[in-house]
Amino acid sequence: MEQTQGHTLKAFDRDMAELRELITDMGSFAEAAITEAMRCLVERDAAAAAELVEADVQLDDLEAEAERRVVQLIALRAPMADDLRDVIAALKIAGECERIGDYAKNIARRVRRLPKKGEIEPLSLLPEMARIALSMVHDVLAAFVGRDAEGAKTVCARDDALDDFYESIFRTLLTYMMENSQNIGASTTLLFVAKNLERIGDHATNIAETVYFAATGERLVDSVN
Amino acid sequence: MEQTQGHTLKAFDRDMAELRELITDMGSFAEAAITEAMRCLVERDAAAAAELVEADVQLDDLEAEAERRVVQLIALRAPMADDLRDVIAALKIAGECERIGDYAKNIARRVRRLPKKGEIEPLSLLPEMARIALSMVHDVLAAFVGRDAEGAKTVCARDDALDDFYESIFRTLLTYMMENSQNIGASTTLLFVAKNLERIGDHATNIAETVYFAATGERLVDSVN
Numbered sequence: 001m002e003q004t005q006g007h008t009l010k011a012f013d014r015d016m017a018e019l020r021e022l023i024t025d026m027g028s029f030a031e032a033a034i035t036e037a038m039r040c041l042v043e044r045d046a047a048a049a050a051e052l053v054e055a056d057v058q059l060d061d062l063e064a065e066a067e068r069r070v071v072q073l074i075a076l077r078a079p080m081a082d083d084l085r086d087v088i089a090a091l092k093i094a095g096e097c098e099r100i101g102d103y104a105k106n107i108a109r110r111v112r113r114l115p116k117k118g119e120i121e122p123l124s125l126l127p128e129m130a131r132i133a134l135s136m137v138h139d140v141l142a143a144f145v146g147r148d149a150e151g152a153k154t155v156c157a158r159d160d161a162l163d164d165f166y167e168s169i170f171r172t173l174l175t176y177m178m179e180n181s182q183n184i185g186a187s188t189t190l191l192f193v194a195k196n197l198e199r200i201g202d203h204a205t206n207i208a209e210t211v212y213f214a215a216t217g218e219r220l221v222d223s224v225n
Numbered sequence: 226m227e228q229t230q231g232h233t234l235k236a237f238d239r240d241m242a243e244l245r246e247l248i249t250d251m252g253s254f255a256e257a258a259i260t261e262a263m264r265c266l267v268e269r270d271a272a273a274a275a276e277l278v279e280a281d282v283q284l285d286d287l288e289a290e291a292e293r294r295v296v297q298l299i300a301l302r303a304p305m306a307d308d309l310r311d312v313i314a315a316l317k318i319a320g321e322c323e324r325i326g327d328y329a330k331n332i333a334r335r336v337r338r339l340p341k342k343g344e345i346e347p348l349s350l351l352p353e354m355a356r357i358a359l360s361m362v363h364d365v366l367a368a369f370v371g372r373d374a375e376g377a378k379t380v381c382a383r384d385d386a387l388d389d390f391y392e393s394i395f396r397t398l399l400t401y402m403m404e405n406s407q408n409i410g411a412s413t414t415l416l417f418v419a420k421n422l423e424r425i426g427d428h429a430t431n432i433a434e435t436v437y438f439a440a441t442g443e444r445l446v447d448s449v450n
Contacts, residue, residue: 064444067313070313071309071310071313074299074309075305075306075309078303080300081300084296084299084300085296088292088295088296088316091313091316092320095317095320174409174410174413177402177406177409177413178406178409181402181403181406184399184402184403184409185399188399188402188413188416191413191416192420195417195420219289
């Protein structure tokens with residue numbers, strides 16, 4: 001290593017800060033995608049939904065960039081022990097953000113499956129579920145930025161509430177289908193949207209577990225996945 | 226570095242071979258889990274399905290072990306360039322295997338939602354879809370072991386066939402639901418199973434893309450996710 005240990009440490013910290021910023025950008029992108037996907041769904045805006053599906057490639061590119069930087073950072077700075085664990089955690093979290101974006105894309109893809117006009121009663125149940133999922137994503141990214149183990153833990157705890165919400169929507173949608181076979185197409189679409197939101201919560205939980213492990217060296221038990 | 230370059234290289238190769246073996250074990254575990262989950266579903270064996278759900282924690286442990294070894298390998302052997310990229314690829318593939326196991330677990334979880342007795346006609350459609358998904362997982366792991374870029378590419382190509390199969394099952398299940406509201410519960414369950422199988426194909430494709438990139442340094446375009 002050509003630099004003194006002090007310089008190497010500073011360079012590592014700077015590279016790591018940049019990597020964190022990149023991942024925070026990925027998280028913000030994923031958050032915005034969820035919000036926009038739900039707007040498209042509720043307003044049945046198929047044109048904007050199609051654009052959102054196209055835009056997801058940007059998140060894939062950001063993940064590839066994060067991976068490139070991780071490889072570069074390890075090669076140039078040779079981080080050890082806790083630092084190396086932090087880098088690997090960042091790589092995993094980048095992957096989770098990309099997957100959350102995928103679920104937002106999946107929601108956007110379903111918009112064209114809904115009828116363009118006419119009331120779809122159970123559609124009103126989903127925005128509240130989306131709000132919970134979105135708040136989990138938002139808060140776990142804040143915990144990542146602040147290396148906040150306790151904050152990460154509270155995000156995990158909220159995943160149970162999201163799962164309960166999903167189960168309740170699932171039963172409601174089944175009832176709608178049984179009442180009238182005309183509802184089956186739209187209800188099935190909404191069932192998948194609810195499942196996507198539930199999975200977003202699972203990925204927020206994965207991030208929370210990674211943040212907790214990186215901060216404490218201990219694993220959170222009772223993983224949801 | 227205390228060792229000569231030759232010794233370090235050999236040590237890296239040995240560690241890497243062990244890491245690959247661990248990941249191949251994860252893949253085999255995931256494959257077996259898919260096979261068993263489908264058997265439980267077809268035979269409606271809820272007891273064995275519950276055991277399978279419990280067993281998934283072993284795959285989580287294997288992923289944690291892979292991660293631990295990656296950190297150790299980087300710290301001890303300081304791999305550079307292509308070697309480092311190989312290590313990072315292995316870590317990503319371990320994550321994908323864990324997720325494939327998750328989907329097998331999700332299928333097993335649905336078994337108890339099916340009625341214990343009585344014919345469920347559309348159930349007969351799913352084993353063939355599972356066979357395609359399973360063959361993709363099997364072949365992409367072989368491509369990983371053999372660093373076979375071309376083999377990885379053919380796995381990606383098969384994902385379109387799996388997606389088409391899914392769409393066809395989706396429409397068939399919707400028709401069953403519309404014909405008779407008594408079918409809605411079971412058909413919805415099978416809809417989610419079909420979706421899980423389709424997602425397993427997506428993750429096999431992710432592995433294929435990673436194997437291809439590690440072997441060639443180029444990205445496969447037209448990613449499915």
